[in-house]
Every structure is written in C-alpha cells, then in structure tokens.
Amino acid sequence: MNTTIKLDSKLLLILVTLVALLVPGVAAAEAQPAATVPGTLTYDSGPVFVNPGYQWTYTVFTGRQPAVSHVEFYLCVPCNEIIATSDTRSECKKSGDRYMLKFETGFGVDNAYVTVWFVLSTPRVAANTVPYGLKSGTEPMVLGTIRGPVCDVPMAVTLRDSSLTPGKGGVVVAWETASEVSTLGYHLYRSRTNDINTATRITPQMIFSEAPGSIMGARYTYTDATAMAGVTYYYWLEDIDIMIGPGDAPYLPNVNALGAGRWNMPRSLKVNPYRGASLPLLGQRFNAFFQDKDGDLAYTYLLVNSQPTLQGGLAVRYEVATGLFSVYDQRLNQWLPGIAPGVRANLECPAGKLNVYLSSAQPGSSGTLKITAMIRFGARFTGQKQIWLMAEDAAGNSSGWVAHGNWTILSLR
Ligand SMILES: [Ca+2]
DSSP: OHHHHHHHHHHHHHHHHHHHHHOHHHHHHHHSOOOOBOOEEEEEEEEEEETTEEEEEEEEEOOBSSOOOEEEEEESSOGGGEEEESOTTOEEEEETTEEEEEEOTTOOSTTOEEEEEEEESSOOEEEEEEEEEEEOTTSOOEEEEEEEEESSSOOSOOEEEEEEEEETTEEEEEEEESOBTTEEEEEEEEESSSOGGGOEEOOSSOEEOSSTTBSSOOEEEEEETTSOTTOOEEEEEEEEETTTOOOSSOOGGGEEEEEEEOOOOOEEEEEESOEEEEOTTSEEEEEEEEEOTTSOEEEEEEEEESSSSSTTSEEEEEETTTTEEEEEETTTTEEOOOBOTTSSOEEEETTEEEEGGGOEEEEOGGGEEEEEEEEEEOTTOOEEEEEEEEEEETTSOBOOOEEEEEEEEOOOO
8 A cells, every 4th residue: 555655656746747848838827927917998089979879989908918808887877878888788786875877798818999889868078087896817906087978967957038139230149048057058060950960060159157156057159150041940059068168069968959041131022002103292102012931020111202311202111019100200200100001091291291000011921911001192292203111120131122013193283
C-alpha cells in the first residue's frame, strides 16, 4: 500500500511539472495578473422622436479581461414607459426610488463597441444626472452618471391660450402660459405645411420668459412680419428649457403646435355703375364691392372727387363693427356721427348728401362686402370726377385709394 502511494505522489509531481512547462501562461498569470481595462459608456443621442416614442442611444466600449458583460441604467422612468430596447432580453425592475434597466446581449467581447438604446413613451427632458453601472465579470461595478432622461422637469410649457390672428403686415402669434417653472424663453417655428420637420425658425432671437421660474404664467405676442399676405402658415412654439438651452432645431418634447394662421390685405373690388353722368339733386345709387379674405374688414370708403382726398369731395364711410354709415364734413374736418342703414335720415355735406334709408351693407362669401350708397350731389358739386374706393381692416392695413370709375355731375345751368 505504501509503495503505491509513493508511486502516485511521484507521478503527480511529474504531471504538475509537465503542465507547468507546457503551459507557461498559467503560472505567469498567477504570478502577475493582467491589468483590467474597464469599459466605458458614452451618450450618443436622445431624446430623438421615433414614432411612436423617444429614443435614447448610447455606445459601450467593452474594454478587456474581462470585457463588460452588462450595463445598467438607473432611471426614474417607470418600466411601463419603456416601449422598446436594443436588447430583447433586457430587464427592467424597481430599484429603490428608481428603475433599473439592464442590458446583457452583445457584450463579453474584448474591445468591442456595442450600441444600446431604449425608447420611452414619454418625451422626457435630458440632463447629465442618470446613474449607470457597467459590470465586467467578477470585477466591481463601474458606476457613473450620464446624460439621460430626467423625470421631475416639466415638459412643453402648459398653454392657457393661444391664437393666430391677422395683424398689421403679418400674422400675430399670441400665447398665454399657465406657469414657467423651467422656461428660459421661446422660439417660434413656421411652415407652409402641417409638418414640423419642414418648419423653420422665425424668431431671430429668443423671446425671453417674462416670468422665469414662476409658477405663474405670462402673455406674449409676436408679429410674424415675414408672412406673406394670403398664405396659410402653420406655427409651433418651442419653450427653451433652462436645462437644455436654445438649439438650432425645435426640441420636440418642448413644442406646442399652435395651428394655422393667415393674414390678408383689405381691397376694393369694383363699383357699379363705374362711368356715367347724373344731375345734381337727383338720387344716384352706387354699389361698391370690397373684400378681406381673412374676414377682418373694418371700414369701407366710397369717394366721388377729382382727386383722392376727402377735401372737396363727397365721401361715404361704412363701419363694419357698428354697422353705421357716415359722411365726411369738410367744414368740420371730421366724419359726421354715424347712422344705421334703414333709418329715415340724410347725412349731409357741402358736396351732397347720403340717403341713409336707401343705403345698405350686405356681407357676402369669402370676406366680401357690398355697399349700396344712395347719393344726391349738391347743386354746386359739378364737373368730371372719379370714383375712388378704399378698404381698411381691423389690424390697420389699408388698400389706399384706388380709382374704379369716372363720373360727371352735369350743371343745371
Ligand atoms: Ca385683413
């Protein structure tokens, strides 16, 4: 029995020596372990809108010996808001007051670059405060923080109200906020189609918040004077977050769609009759047509005179808001108090009078307005005249006087 043991011990010693000689690496590794190169995690992009969610993308450098085997993100985003990931076997579970999202697939190879991404259903704000962990074999977890989705920052500012109205020489964009807790300011974007990807910024400088950090809101108006008359535009409001700052493109999570807006110039269309002659003191009816396609026609004017001035002529004004006719009195240098059509009254000036009872205003389609003016020229208001029309809108745009016809008032002598 003793002999057998001796033989076995000798044999074992020979075997160990042989192994050590044949595989020198094993002995060397035990004597001096190779330095571990930890993996690294870098932020690539996010949140990027990828219908139907917001994608965050990162690159993992796996390092070597041992390579990174998995990555963990500690998010405040509940697991049920994670709608897709680059790793179909990724896990999400509650971890303290956060949620731990773990990626495992695609790692374990030395010095490799692996892209990992996840898609959230909500457009969270980015900040450099999301903790992460990188795990390499049995090595201690490498921890750090990285740009990621933060939950406790408000998203697009809450609008109490907004409007797009025709203004003087442009579209007036107005909005009122409910609060501006993390708002630095605003930018406006515009497109001729209802697609924000085709929109361009129209605010050269950021419109600063009037109530930065306030739980109260504020009101804003901006006139888009670059909007062409008669063109429909779509507008978007981006609120610049304190944590993000202004960018070159709309930051989608912080964008409110404002809808479509347009403005138009008021114009005079025609007058009937547009040429002829009449005797003083006899009634002469004129039908004048006006239009403002954005529907904010405010005043229309019909002037019979040899030149486009109120002085020396017979001018009739109709005010859309009140529905009152008026005539310009050259002696007083002002418009006479208005009278509603249908009232048995005349408005009189040196050049003649307007029979208000037989005059009328009739709105038509597409912002048109037909004015019927029953005029009796004064006995001394004779000679060749022109018929001038002018339209003004509520925003203060004016067509200016435009000659639409010629009229001769014959002399009674
Ligand atoms: Ca207008």
